[in-house]
Amino acid sequence: MKKRVVTGIMATMIFASPFLPTIAQADTLEEMEQQKNELDSQSSELNNKIEKQDSTLNDLESEKSILESDITTLQTQIDETVLKLHDQEQKLEESKAKVEQLKKEIELLRELIDQRTGKLENQARSVQTDGNASNLIGLLITAESFTDLVGRIGVVNQLVTANKDIVTEQATDQKALETNEVKAQAEKVAIEDTKNDIELSKNNLVAQKAEMDDKIVQVAIQYDMTEEEKNTFVKEQQVIATQTSTLSETMQKERQRIIEEEQARQLAVQEAAEAAAVKAAAAEEARLVAVASQEKAEQEETARQERTAEQEEAAKKAQTAKKEAEQAAEQKATIASSYIKKSTSTNKSTSSTKSSSTTSSNSSSNTSPSTQPTVTQKPKPEPVSPSSNSDFIRPSGGYMTSAYGYRVHPITGDYKLHGGTDFGGGGAIVASKSGSVVIAGYHSDWGYYVKIDHGNGLQTLYAHMVAGSLLVTPGQQVSQGQQIGTMGTTGSSTGVHLHFEMYKNGSRVDPASYL
Numbered sequence: 001m002k003k004r005v006v007t008g009i010m011a012t013m014i015f016a017s018p019f020l021p022t023i024a025q026a027d028t029l030e031e032m033e034q035q036k037n038e039l040d041s042q043s044s045e046l047n048n049k050i051e052k053q054d055s056t057l058n059d060l061e062s063e064k065s066i067l068e069s070d071i072t073t074l075q076t077q078i079d080e081t082v083l084k085l086h087d088q089e090q091k092l093e094e095s096k097a098k099v100e101q102l103k104k105e106i107e108l109l110r111e112l113i114d115q116r117t118g119k120l121e122n123q124a125r126s127v128q129t130d131g132n133a134s135n136l137i138g139l140l141i142t143a144e145s146f147t148d149l150v151g152r153i154g155v156v157n158q159l160v161t162a163n164k165d166i167v168t169e170q171a172t173d174q175k176a177l178e179t180n181e182v183k184a185q186a187e188k189v190a191i192e193d194t195k196n197d198i199e200l201s202k203n204n205l206v207a208q209k210a211e212m213d214d215k216i217v218q219v220a221i222q223y224d225m226t227e228e229e230k231n232t233f234v235k236e237q238q239v240i241a242t243q244t245s246t247l248s249e250t251m252q253k254e255r256q257r258i259i260e261e262e263q264a265r266q267l268a269v270q271e272a273a274e275a276a277a278v279k280a281a282a283a284e285e286a287r288l289v290a291v292a293s294q295e296k297a298e299q300e301e302t303a304r305q306e307r308t309a310e311q312e313e314a315a316k317k318a319q320t321a322k323k324e325a326e327q328a329a330e331q332k333a334t335i336a337s338s339y340i341k342k343s344t345s346t347n348k349s350t351s352s353t354k355s356s357s358t359t360s361s362n363s364s365s366n367t368s369p370s371t372q373p374t375v376t377q378k379p380k381p382e383p384v385s386p387s388s389n390s391d392f393i394r395p396s397g398g399y400m401t402s403a404y405g406y407r408v409h410p411i412t413g414d415y416k417l418h419g420g421t422d423f424g425g426g427g428a429i430v431a432s433k434s435g436s437v438v439i440a441g442y443h444s445d446w447g448y449y450v451k452i453d454h455g456n457g458l459q460t461l462y463a464h465m466v467a468g469s470l471l472v473t474p475g476q477q478v479s480q481g482q483q484i485g486t487m488g489t490t491g492s493s494t495g496v497h498l499h500f501e502m503y504k505n506g507s508r509v510d511p512a513s514y515l
Helices: 002-016 019-130 133-141 146-365
Strands: 400-402 405-408 415-418 421-424 428-430 435-443 447-455 458-465 483-486 497-504 507-509
Touching: 019 146, 146 435, 146 447, 435 458, 447 483, 458 483
Parallel strands: none
Antiparallel strands: 400 421, 405 415, 421 497, 428 483, 435 447, 447 458, 458 497, 497 507
16 A cells, blocks of 8 residues: 555656646647648648639630631631622622613613604604695606606605614614613612622621620730739748748757757656655655544544434434324314314305306396498509600510619629610510611620611610621611611620610610600
8 A cells, every 4th residue: 555655646746747838838839730730721722723723824825716716717707708898899880880881872772762753753744744645646647657656666665664664673772771771770789789788797797806806805804814813822822831941940949849848857857756755655654654543533433423323313203203193183173173164165155156146147238249340441543654755666575674773783793873774585676766877896895786876866775686696787777676686695794685775965864764
């Protein structure tokens, strides 16, 4: 037992006295280790971001190359279209020259026809005035011989035949005149239609090129931003690497310092434990003697307390028997008193029940049911929508999805003015009113769009059309209800719809008051 006590005292002395300084040092090192882990995690996260930015840069570079290739192809198509347009314009000029030549020929034919007509009319008048029977008889009588008579009759036949030829040529020239006029007009219309088609194709190609140019600008902006973000991540990673290196050196020095302090501490503890062990053994010897004396005194005290407890137990039993006898007598008296009270209470209860029944009957006979009046509410008149006196029509057959006014922008999330009315559903877009086309092209926000001037300071704008669906060109006159494009989702858009704007003297106004 003595050996076990000495061992416990020595273990307590070894682990108790220097424990607090060791914990303080460990916490400092643990914080450094945790900080280093956080820096490593940040460095790894930045490395992932840099790799992601590199991937994005590669994708943007590839997209930019594709767009540049598409633009080259599109520019080739535009050049070819311009050449076709130039050829058609040249053909149109040639056609105009041909029409002018045909006009001259027509004028000559008309003059010739007029001359022939005049000649025939003169001959007809001469026949009518001079071609009577006496003249013919005189022609025969005055003939000197039969040969002369035959000759004179032959001249008459030649004149008649010549007049017939003139009439035939007259009809042929008249028919040629009409044919040339129809042919010249048809050729002019055909060339004009071809030219308009080529102009429309050229306008759509130019708009598509504008869209690709805008995309290249957006890609370039994203590329610059991504490159800048990547450089920022690289700089942050370099800073973290420097901090990690510095922290690692500090941690190494701290570990070495802790090891040296721990070795010195353990040596001091060992020396103190050996000195204290001797002192503790003597003290323990004295304590054991004192404990033995104390145990003997406690045994004697325990025996005395047991005797006293037996005496007190006997006294308690006698007192308990006395109390039980007294309680039995009290219970008998209580039972007798309870029986007397119960008989008296029964008589009083019978009388009270009869009186209560009579009162209840009178009370119920005086009670009458109450009625609530029914209130009839008149229906509110339905609001009458004001009729519009404007001569504008709806630009599409779709349903309205967003009205003019302030709202949360579906793409940016900003609370701003929505300067037009949106129509959903898809389909054709028509001119709300007749006018002159101002713009038919591409915009980064509106996509493919058309703007029409209606005069009197009023203009309309139709946005987000399908690429290549523009059916009008700048300067063209359009009629009300004429299709100008197809609903799409180009530009800054979240789905297929038409964004319709109304301008009055250059300022946007609510289109609802005009439709």
